[in-house]
Amino acid sequence: MPVEKRTPIPVEEAVKKIVQQTKTWGTENVAITDCDQRILAENLIATNDVPPFNRSPYDGFAIFSDDTNGASENKPIKLLVLETIGAGQVAQQKVKSGTAVRIMTGAQIPVGADAVIMLELVKETTENGQPYIEIKRKVKKNDNISFQGEDTTEGELLAEKGTVISPGIVALLATFGYHSVSVFKKPVVGILSTGTELLDVHEELVPGKIRNSNAYMAAAQVKAMGAKVKLYQHREDDFESLYESITAILNESDLVITTGGVSVGDYDYLPAIYKKLGAAVLFNKIAMRPGSVTTVASYKGKWLFGLSGNPSACFVGCELFVRPVILGGMNDKKPHCTLYKATLGADFSKANPFTRFVRASLSIGLDENVVIPAGLDKSSSVSSLLAANALIVLPGGTRGWEKGSQVGVLSWDGEGSEWPWDSPLFSKSSAIKTAEKLR
Numbered sequence: 001m002p003v004e005k006r007t008p009i010p011v012e013e014a015v016k017k018i019v020q021q022t023k024t025w026g027t028e029n030v031a032i033t034d035c036d037q038r039i040l041a042e043n044l045i046a047t048n049d050v051p052p053f054n055r056s057p058y059d060g061f062a063i064f065s066d067d068t069n070g071a072s073e074n075k076p077i078k079l080l081v082l083e084t085i086g087a088g089q090v091a092q093q094k095v096k097s098g099t100a101v102r103i104m105t106g107a108q109i110p111v112g113a114d115a116v117i118m119l120e121l122v123k124e125t126t127e128n129g130q131p132y133i134e135i136k137r138k139v140k141k142n143d144n145i146s147f148q149g150e151d152t153t154e155g156e157l158l159a160e161k162g163t164v165i166s167p168g169i170v171a172l173l174a175t176f177g178y179h180s181v182s183v184f185k186k187p188v189v190g191i192l193s194t195g196t197e198l199l200d201v202h203e204e205l206v207p208g209k210i211r212n213s214n215a216y217m218a219a220a221q222v223k224a225m226g227a228k229v230k231l232y233q234h235r236e237d238d239f240e241s242l243y244e245s246i247t248a249i250l251n252e253s254d255l256v257i258t259t260g261g262v263s264v265g266d267y268d269y270l271p272a273i274y275k276k277l278g279a280a281v282l283f284n285k286i287a288m289r290p291g292s293v294t295t296v297a298s299y300k301g302k303w304l305f306g307l308s309g310n311p312s313a314c315f316v317g318c319e320l321f322v323r324p325v326i327l328g329g330m331n332d333k334k335p336h337c338t339l340y341k342a343t344l345g346a347d348f349s350k351a352n353p354f355t356r357f358v359r360a361s362l363s364i365g366l367d368e369n370v371v372i373p374a375g376l377d378k379s380s381s382v383s384s385l386l387a388a389n390a391l392i393v394l395p396g397g398t399r400g401w402e403k404g405s406q407v408g409v410l411s412w413d414g415e416g417s418e419w420p421w422d423s424p425l426f427s428k429s430s431a432i433k434t435a436e437k438l439r
């Protein structure tokens with residue numbers, strides 16, 4: 001059989017094809033205790049003013065400010081203390097001229113009081129068994145009052161649907177009585193590695209075999225993206241059993257990630273499996289390195305991601321193509337890796353017609369971000385993933401890059417990007433033209 005000729009498409013076009021087909025995973029209600037890092041499927045609206053009543057920001061005395069007119073070191077004024085209230089208590093009596101209520105931080109300002117003076121600024125006395133305070137200064141109306149609604153007002157839109165729930169948002173949900181909250185569902189991602197050479201993690205090495213690292217790596221990646229993972233026992237490169245496994249996994253998952261067996265080799269069965277399934281292949285060759293063989297197909301509303309068997313290629317394919325499907329389906333407004341501009345900290349000499357994604361270590365600085373390649377730059381490398389927190393994006397058709405160059409970097413750390421692909425740092429370049437020549 002002649003080897004299949006594949007037509008590479010530019011990376012951004014591949015990502016666009018995916019984004020166009022992304023649909024939401026639906027919504028569910030989760031308890032406030034389980035909602036952190038999920039994505040809001042409803043607007044977060046203030047259901048009351050915060051604070052809900054005028055309150056004291058200090059431990060002190062609630063007074064009627066006009067009583068302090070003319071008060072001075074030599075001429076203190078004296079007020080009768082009616083009662084004491086702590087936070088959570090409400091004064092029983094009104095503050096009238098000549099009186100005060102001892103009040104603790106967080107307690108509601110008593111009716112009639114229009115200012116608070118701190119404990120440290122008064123002298124406490126007793127006369128005829130009655131508690132009094134002396135004040136030696138003028139206190140202005142509204143001094144030391146935390147006003148109702150000064151933080152938020154009822155009806156205010158605080159966070160829009162699509163926002164990631166941070167600890168701060170959890171605080172607001174609690175403040176406004178959302179004991180449960182509507183969030184976008186997590187998709188279920190089934191992960192299966194194929195390879196006759198693969199061993200389980202606990203197995204001893206034998207000649208010709210290696211341990212399966214891709215499945216565990218991909219599981220960790222998609223978990224970090226917020227998906228649920230179903231990890232399956234790896235399979236040998238055998239058409240029938242692989243076909244059977246994949247159809248079974250399709251029933252149990254929203255997305256199926258396979259690793260390996262997706263290129264043009266004798267035992268690369270994924271292309272034939274997509275064909276037999278009747279899956280619609282969006283692309284099977286991308287003008288990029290690593291990960292050029294990444295294949296994405298859709299089947300009955302489900303996704304099939306054929307990631308490369310080479311670990312670094314598998315990793316990159318997952319970040320570039322799986323991420324926007326998982327996060328986009330959860331209505332995350334920034335479903336792609338975060339784009340940074342950085343200074344290249346070391347020469348990168350390899351020329352390549354394809355857009356390169358170099359595993360790299362990115363340091364975010366106050367004045368400058370610096371990025372350096374993270375190790376052996378081969379798609380088969382595992383060790384270069386160790387120090388990597390980002391991918392340097394080097395547009396195709398270039399003759400190597402010098403230390404000091406400004407480059408675009410995509411990182412899986414950070415808040416994500418809406419659409420990083422238009423960045424001039426990635427210059428629409430000659431990648432595809434050069435790739436065409438190579439075909």
Ligand SMILES: Nc1nc2c(c(=O)[nH]1)N[C@H]1C(S)=C(S)[C@@H](COP(=O)(O)OP(=O)(O)OC[C@H]3O[C@@H](n4cnc5c(N)ncnc54)[C@H](O)[C@@H]3O)O[C@H]1N2
Pocket residue numbers: 193194195197198210211212213214215259260261262263264265268290291292293307308309310311313379380
């Ligand atoms: N004649 C051609 N050969 C190859 C091409 C090509 O275009 N023409 N593409 C090369 C590129 S680029 C890549 S990437 C690989 C992709 O290969 P597959 O996705 O088909 O993966 P496999 O053949 O199954 O394995 C490749 C490599 O990765 C190792 N591997 C596989 N699975 C795992 C795993 N779960 N954990 C760790 N390592 C794994 C496997 O042992 C192989 O060494 O094809 C090139 N060839």
Ligand code: MOO
Pocket residue numbers: 288289290291292293294308310313379380
């Ligand atoms: O997909 Mo391969 O790893 O392009 O390098």
Ligand SMILES: [Mg+2]
Pocket residue numbers: 260261262263264265267268309
């Ligand atoms: Mg292969």
